[in-house]
Amino acid sequence: MDLQVFIRSPNHQTLTLTLEPTQSLTLHHLKSSLLPNPQSLSSFYFTLNGKPLPDSTLLPNRQITHLSTLFLLPRLSAGGGDGGATGAESRDCYLKMYAVKKPDKVDPNEQRLGKWLNCALSNEPLREPCVIDKLGNIFNKEALVEALLGKKLPKEFRHIKGLKDMINIKLSMIPGNESDAADGARFQCPISGLEFNGKYKFFALKNCGHVVSAKALKEVKSSACLVCHKEFVECDKVVINGSEEEVAALREMMEEGKAKTVKEKKKRGIDVVDGEKGCGKLEANGKLENGKGLGNGGVKKFRAADVAPANATKEVYASIFTSSKKSDFKETFTCRSLPIGRN
Incomplete structure (x- = not known):
């Protein structure tokens, strides 16, 4: 199967790169084909999900998978008056200064996109079937089940014990070519058309699994799903990738549900005649x-x-x-x- 990768250029254009299984190239060669001026190659670098990639990175690899989005960004160079050379420094000063390479700052926009466009566990692009946990994290179901069976779940996802802790969701694909969507988004709200890219709040309905925007639920006030018309209550709404306060509220609700389940199991284990009046x-x-x-x-x-x-x-x-x-x-x-x- 051919490898397809989306590339966002500095002028916010999205390009599509398709590699056959027998082809391979480095990011340096890819950058050379995109930038006509060879002298400007060192002034740009690639990032994936907010993390910079070295030019020696080979395509394809386990990190850059099918339908990944690479961002080509310019390096920020210092100008005059930035506290640079004064003429008094020796060459040793410069060598000591650059001996330890400072990490590039992570772009918050790329972090946001990575959280909404990729699986929270495998960091691969979202592809159906998808699920969310009770805290609103979104996953590729296959990756989550494999990690669960292999007992390889990270600490932050240890609250997922089995299929009962997963909610199957139904994402609406953007019609046409995915690369035409802003910010590389591939999904949207089926009612309002808002893109699933982190700029807007989205809810998943536990009873039917449809994912709709908060704007659609607010403007069309209804106790039934706007897609399949199945009835739901307020507690059926799970916010996806919510804020700290929203995640804390979901965690509290999850803990209350666990406590209630334990209480019901203990109640079913007690003899029905115990403590009842008038029993035979x-x-x-x-x-x-x-x-x-x-x-x-x-x-x-x-x-x-x-x-x-x-x-x-x-x-x-x-x-x-x-x-x-x-x-x-x-x-x-x-x-x-x-x-x-x-x-």
């Missing part, structure tokens, strides 16, 4: 019989004589169980001693 006695076949006067909170104490087999003497049957009758015998797990006068 427990028969030998396990059924309840209407009766009164049960002690200890409504549960009758088990007696062996009450469940003696047919044609059996109750006293003899009960004597099999040492706890059914008090006696003068002193018994341990290894022997039984008889009272004085009977040995």
Whole structure:
């Protein structure tokens, strides 16, 4: 399969690069083909998801995958009056100054795009099927399931224990060529047409999975999904890539849901007759019989004589169980001693 990569030039134009499986080239060669002036090559560099890439990076590789977006950015050079050379420095000063290479600053716009256009786990471009967790992080389902089965989830995603913690979502593709969309976005709101690129707030509806913009839900007030018309309530809305406050609210809701589930499981594990008033006695076949006067909170104490087999003497049957009758015998797990006068 051919590798297709989108390239954003400094003048905000989007170019499409297609490589056959047998082809390979470095970012330096790619930069040479894009910039006509060879002297300006050192003045530009490529970035991916806000991180700079060296010119020796080879295409294709595991980091730059199919449908990735590379940004070609100019380097900022200092001009006069920036505290540069004064004529008093020696060559050693410059060597010491540049011995440790300072990392390039991360572009916040690229960070935003990477968060909305790529999987939060694998950093690969989003492709269906996609899911979100209960905190609004968006993933490629295949990558998340593989990490879950291999027990390789990072610490920030350890709250995902299984499929029950994933919400399947349905993203609406932008019609036509994806590279024509602003900022490289490939998805949009099916109602308002707003692009899924982090500039606008989006919600996923848990009951049906459709992803729509907050603007659409605000302008068209309805208790049903605007796409499939399935009814939903306010707690069914999960904000995608929300703010710190919104994520904190979702986390609190998630913890409350876990506590409620644990409480319900404990409740189902308690005997239904425990503590109930007017419950009947427990028969030998396990059924309840209407009766009164049960002690200890409504549960009758088990007696062996009450469940003696047919044609059996109750006293003899009960004597099999040492706890059914008090006696003068002193018994341990290894022997039984008889009272004085009977040995």
